[in-house]
Amino acid sequence: MTRRTHTHPDLAHPEIGAPFFSTWRVGTPLRQRQTVDAIATTWQRRPWPADSLLGYHVYTGHDASTLLHYSQWRSEAAFEAFTKTHRQERVDEIDTAVPGIERLRLGRYRHYRSLSRPDDTRVPGCIVIVDIEFEGPDADRQRAWVDAVVEALEAEPNPNAGGIAAHFHRSTDGTRVLNYAEWESAQAHIEALAAPGDGIGSATELWHRVQTWPGLKGSTVSRYDHALGLVPS
Template structure:
């Protein structure tokens, strides 16, 4: 099964689609078909994990490739793009290439498994502020890990400098809701103020494939 860790020798591509709730499953099925017929045969492809947001309006593909050059070769492959025609009817909300810059706890390696509950926090940031945000993420993640329901937190920075994401693995929805209500976790809602715009969704992992 796919894993996330700071020392992984891969690059990460996170593609987030915006979708109407009634078409969420259609989009998931379309991505799976494309993965099974085309993507998994591309040189350098490592893994793909599909997530559906609990509110029904997002689908996320968390993909890993051996190198940035492998991924660029794939997206510039005209034959592969023809086979992706069905996907073009859906709206891409965000798409960036990332590296994992913080993985906590230190002894945790996140294995992406179907049925897992994931909190994905997205931060839109100016390039000059990106590394400062990484420093704050590293500083404040310990507060979140005081909640035993947060199993791991993995912060990613986009290579284009304009996006950070936290991929947090949770034991249960009740644990996450406790974090939102308990005053001791309030700093987690404030550390990024003035540096970034924040959006988050809760996702369920619905499909994984690893070479």
């Protein structure tokens, strides 16, 4: 069966072979809450769809309009099988409860590396999604850019105490990197952005290299709250 959980997902779980991120636009805070409730009801009234799905999590955007979806699959083949047999009935029930949902994008990724402290037991109060887009596919560039970010973070002279962890994912088409960053609170992230420097880093050569990387097309930063976790019971 399907069980609801308030526990945040483990982004670095070794059995995750195919993480998926998608965004829905629903329009208002009320519709955000209604859609989360509809997802929970729709899923909990049905058996867990596949052993290959480790968890499914939904987040409400601080823009008061969007929802972020994160699902942890063992393989893309398992996800494709789910879409053929179980997905549409769930979509139809959710759309009946909350008409007019706009599904913006489904991103296929692979977890590349994470940066965290094993002794840090804080529960994230805010999830920050940094979506990086490059000019064309290049898997080596994806890896090199993430490695450069990690190097800059580890050498940061003024680390922000509100940061908990960063989990970097490479899109399977080679064009994007997604950083799922766990923060103590939204205010901690806001204060980090307001500090000297461009973004959360200080004005160092390492951060300058990250920000001016060849082929870097653009980036967006979005804040979310964990609203729903679904796992097999």
